[in-house]
Amino acid sequence: MSVVMEEAAGGRRRSVAPMLVGPATILVVLVLVVPMAILFRYSLNQFIPGQFMVEAVTVENYVKFFTDSYYLNVLWTTVQVAVACTVISLTLAFPVAYVLARTTSRYKSLLVILAVFPLMVGNVVRAAGWMVVLGNDGVVNSILRGIGLTAEPIKLLYTPTAVVIGIIAVVLPYMILTLQSVLEGIDYSVEEAALNLGASPSKTFFRIVFPLAMPGVLAGTVLVFILCMNAYATPVLLGGPQFKMMAPALYDQIARSTNWPFGAALAFVLMTTTLTLTILSTVFLQRRIRR
Amino acid sequence: MSAIERVAKMRLTRRGFIAGSGAAALAAGFPMPALAKGPVVVGTWGGDYQALLTANFEKPVLEKKGIEVIHDVGNAPPRKTKLLAERASRRGTLDVACLSDIDMFEMSQQKLFDDVDPAQVPNAKNVIKQLQKTYAIPHIYSGKVIVYNPSKMSPTSFADLVDPKFKGRIGFADGLYMQIIESAALVNGGSMSNYEPGKATLTELKKFDPRVYPSNETLAAALKSEEVWATVMWRARGFMWKKAGIPLATIAPKEGTTPIIFDAAVPKNAQNKANGWAYLDAMLDPGGQVLFADRMGYVPTVTNAKLPDDIAKEIGFTEAEQEKFNIPNYEYIAKNNSQLLEWWNKSFKA
Numbered sequence: 001m002s003v004v005m006e007e008a009a010g011g012r013r014r015s016v017a018p019m020l021v022g023p024a025t026i027l028v029v030l031v032l033v034v035p036m037a038i039l040f041r042y043s044l045n046q047f048i049p050g051q052f053m054v055e056a057v058t059v060e061n062y063v064k065f066f067t068d069s070y071y072l073n074v075l076w077t078t079v080q081v082a083v084a085c086t087v088i089s090l091t092l093a094f095p096v097a098y099v100l101a102r103t104t105s106r107y108k109s110l111l112v113i114l115a116v117f118p119l120m121v122g123n124v125v126r127a128a129g130w131m132v133v134l135g136n137d138g139v140v141n142s143i144l145r146g147i148g149l150t151a152e153p154i155k156l157l158y159t160p161t162a163v164v165i166g167i168i169a170v171v172l173p174y175m176i177l178t179l180q181s182v183l184e185g186i187d188y189s190v191e192e193a194a195l196n197l198g199a200s201p202s203k204t205f206f207r208i209v210f211p212l213a214m215p216g217v218l219a220g221t222v223l224v225f226i227l228c229m230n231a232y233a234t235p236v237l238l239g240g241p242q243f244k245m246m247a248p249a250l251y252d253q254i255a256r257s258t259n260w261p262f263g264a265a266l267a268f269v270l271m272t273t274t275l276t277l278t279i280l281s282t283v284f285l286q287r288r289i290r291r
Numbered sequence: 292m293s294a295i296e297r298v299a300k301m302r303l304t305r306r307g308f309i310a311g312s313g314a315a316a317l318a319a320g321f322p323m324p325a326l327a328k329g330p331v332v333v334g335t336w337g338g339d340y341q342a343l344l345t346a347n348f349e350k351p352v353l354e355k356k357g358i359e360v361i362h363d364v365g366n367a368p369p370r371k372t373k374l375l376a377e378r379a380s381r382r383g384t385l386d387v388a389c390l391s392d393i394d395m396f397e398m399s400q401q402k403l404f405d406d407v408d409p410a411q412v413p414n415a416k417n418v419i420k421q422l423q424k425t426y427a428i429p430h431i432y433s434g435k436v437i438v439y440n441p442s443k444m445s446p447t448s449f450a451d452l453v454d455p456k457f458k459g460r461i462g463f464a465d466g467l468y469m470q471i472i473e474s475a476a477l478v479n480g481g482s483m484s485n486y487e488p489g490k491a492t493l494t495e496l497k498k499f500d501p502r503v504y505p506s507n508e509t510l511a512a513a514l515k516s517e518e519v520w521a522t523v524m525w526r527a528r529g530f531m532w533k534k535a536g537i538p539l540a541t542i543a544p545k546e547g548t549t550p551i552i553f554d555a556a557v558p559k560n561a562q563n564k565a566n567g568w569a570y571l572d573a574m575l576d577p578g579g580q581v582l583f584a585d586r587m588g589y590v591p592t593v594t595n596a597k598l599p600d601d602i603a604k605e606i607g608f609t610e611a612e613q614e615k616f617n618i619p620n621y622e623y624i625a626k627n628n629s630q631l632l633e634w635w636n637k638s639f640k641a
């Protein structure tokens with residue numbers, strides 16, 4: 001009798017499952033898969049100046065990308081900036097997330113809101129703020145000149161450093177929140193046990209806390225890396241015209257050159273690179289978690 | 292009478308029903324004059340341009356006709372992308388597209404616009420002959436000049452900017468790459484149909500560390516702080532910057548001035564075409580064009596707009612300058628834009 005009921009319940013579950021998954025799947029197919037398929041098709045078209053986009057099936061746009069050192073450098077710069085921003089934000093976010101997770105202060109909620117606060121301001125607005133801070137007549141240069149450290153302004157704006165600072169400011173809250181949620185789940189008594197058994201605080205961190213927080217590190221790293229690879233507004237506003245990452249280069253092709261086929265190819269190279277690096281880092285980190 | 296009493300008196304009598312139904316039938320059979328003619332969606336630049344469109348054309352001319360203006364504000368590249376993306380659609384999102392003459396020509400090559408109908412745009416008959424085109428109306432125009440700091444230098448040609456004396460002091464706006472390559476070409480044996488010699492001039496200039504700024508605004512800030520002393524820009528911009536207190540002068544270079552025209556057109560797939568044409572007609576209103584010139588420094592495109600002498604002297608072009616106008620070869624630009632931008636990014640800026 002109970003078997004029959006379980007089977008019936010299983011049948012209901014099976015019939016309910018497609019209904020639950022269906023709407024989201026349809027939405028993803030319509031707004032993501034279909035446009036991407038169209039974009040991929042565009043990437044195989046030809047660009048003839050003056051004629052916009054000509055129907056064709058050619059890989060010349062991909063060949064152009066992989067044989068042109070300029071575009072390979074743009075991709076390399078993008079990967080370097082994304083890796084640097086991810087590593088720095090992980091380093092900066094971990095202590096903050098740890099304090100947020102462990103604190104018993106009645107101001108904990110306020111601290112969490114403060115960590116999330118930058119997300120309430122758009123990327124462009126934040127980048128504009130950094131322009132005010134880093135410009136030749138900006139806050140930093142004014143202070144440096146004011147205290148007599150420099151006579152001429154130091155070039156801070158329109159440099160790769162400015163881009164890294166700007167992107168980290170954007171992604172840091174994501175890293176903090178992801179790590180905090182995982183650290184909250186680690187029982188503090190485990191750390192206490194290690195300390196009671198004579199482990200130093202640093203050994204406790206590296207042998208106990210960090211390995212247990214690896215799922216959060218993995219999730220945060222992947223999320224932040226993807227955001228960094230696709231950064232647009234910050235590199236444009238803080239990197240200046242000479243500094244190129246993939247998303248601004250892609251925009252240049254589609255909007256300024258009206259070269260949609262090559263722009264589409266750049267989009268797919270960026271997506272494939274991001275996906276490949278994400279999968280590789282996930283596999284690597286998961287192996288470390290298992291160990 | 293209280294509200295409750297008023298509701299209580301709203302009883303439906305037979306006479307009242309007949310009167311009411313008769314009125315409704317009449318209204319259905321004989322259309323009443325519409326209070327509003329509906330919306331018009333205008334793809335335009337923001338800032339001063341949008342504010343002046345509202346103050347000088349939309350409020351005084353279009354509001355009276357009952358047309359509600361909706362602005363789709365943005366730079367030209369996304370607007371071009373939108374027009375191209377929607378070209379297969381029967382229902383486009385823009386009723387009016389504002390673009391520079393170069394961009395407008397490029398888009399017109401894709402057959403995106405209706406030809407201007409003189410019956411629907413009566414003011415088009417006043418457009419300066421040299422500026423007329425079939426697919427768009429010219430709204431305002433200016434010319435490319437050298438904008439410089441008179442206390443630091445006095446150039447007369449683009450060639451004067453290629454000088455080690457001005458190392459690090461020449462600045463350009465990234466968006467004007469085409470105009471800068473063209474200027475460089477004209478002083479090195481190039482023409483309006485051959486910008487290639489410009490590459491050699493700019494390669495030479497690159498040795499003297501020219502600056503490239505992401506926008507006109509950042510370039511203006513650099514001119515103001517005297518980080519750079521000269522640039523290539525529209526005279527109208529120079530006029531605006533001067534008005535804003537930046538120490539600048541403008542000069543039409545010896546090699547000639549290239550006019551820049553800001554056009555407006557009605558896309559083939561516009562949903563409110565009649566309002567689109569009405570908008571284009573309003574843009575050619577002489578009174579509004581004079582006010583536009585006073586504030587933004589762009590020269591009117593209609594013969595019946597008369598500028599005060601002092602403004603005309605400041606923003607206009609003398610007959611001698613007009614004779615030396617270098618008229619853009621739009622076809623050449625459309626065919627070479629992509630490779631010139633690529634050269635600019637890869638070789639000049641890199």
